[in-house]
Amino acid sequence: MTSTDEQDFQAMQQIARLLLRRLQGTITAEEATLLNQWLKEQPAASQEFYAQITSWPEIEAELLKLDNIDDKAAEEQMREWLNVQKPGKRVIWSYWAAAAAILLFIGTGMWYINSHPENKQPTSQPQATRYQNEVLPGSDKALLQLADGSTITLDSANKGELTIQGNARIVKNAEGVLTYESTNNQAPVYNKIVTPKGGQYTITLPDGTKVWLNAASSLRYPTAFTGNERTVELSGEAYFEVAQNANQHFRVNTNVSGHLPMNIEVLGTEFNIQAYADEPALTTSLVSGKVSVNTNNQAVVLQPGKQALLTKNADIKVQQANMEATIAWKMGFIYMEDTNFEEIMRQISRWYDVDVIFEGKTDKQFNGKIPRDTKLSTVLKALESTGWVQFKVVGKTVTVYPTAQSSN
Known part of the structure; x- marks a missing residue:
């Protein structure tokens, strides 16, 4: 840091602490005087920003939970922020996650607006x-479509056995996860779970594979896996934690309007598939194991940390995956x-x-x-x-x- 940067940092850190104490209600009379004087000297954009953050109930609720401030972590993150800023970029901080992040958000947010008057928010x-x-926000909700065309609203269904389909009992367990339990040797039938916009749901398939469905998604699957393959059909987005079975390859097929069909074949692995009609590409991101992504006579094998993109021009592109971004929805x-x-x-x-x-x-x-x-x-x-x-x-x-x- 230059000496000017260091001065900016020290000033930013001091104001961040005063803001935090005021939001927590622990500010002293002397500190309140210093903060009020500083606020009076700021342009309208900074004053409006302060008014906004002090009126957000989410900040107040989280601040009341904080007992200790990790000063060292906060200082390191604020210094890193000053070093990594790039022209044309601005950061929206997850300020309620921890004390250091709140200090960082409040301090740098005020500092940035004050230092860049050309970026004042219109009012x-x-x-x-x-x-x-x-x-x-959305919540755990989904519709289960049974083989005979009837449906069960999962979010309002009581926990316990819901129905019997083919050779499986369908159960909503204590955690609210949909599970299948084998009952006899009848031929399997197909079910489909559908999440609406504003919904998500988790299901354990008959083989023990666990699937997290994102909003506006659907998964079609049999009530039992027979033969040498386990095949399901996905539309939307899902994270798969596949149960290992070397004798039965696990296969996910997508058939999304405006995109070519995509086939993902695995043995035992964890991966995320995004297959929405309104996205420019279908993506498969591998967390662990190995998958083969196939379409239109093209095939690529992914290694952990890699991502396959199937664009509308029918090309498969492999690139490094930002796994934090990929599975953020699941987290x-x-x-x-x-x-x-x-x-x-x-x-x-x-x-x-x-x-x-x-x-x-x-x-x-x-x-x-x-x-x-x-x-x-x-x-x-x-x-x-x-x-x-x-x-x-x-x-x-x-x-x-x-x-x-x-x-x-």
């Missing part, structure tokens, strides 16, 4: 006008790393079950991590804190208004 419409209602996060805005809004649309209307475009890329159990308004306010976009929420419709600087 043509107050948030109270634009956020006309709240939208809650409960909306994750952004140089992520384009349209991709972020597709995630938000699926998880919050909202329609998105764009009143213009932004070419900015976003970075950050936000818990998926967060209310929609908090997610949108975090995105707005970049100064690149504003939102209006009416019912289940989110309208996006990129700002003038979002295409600079």
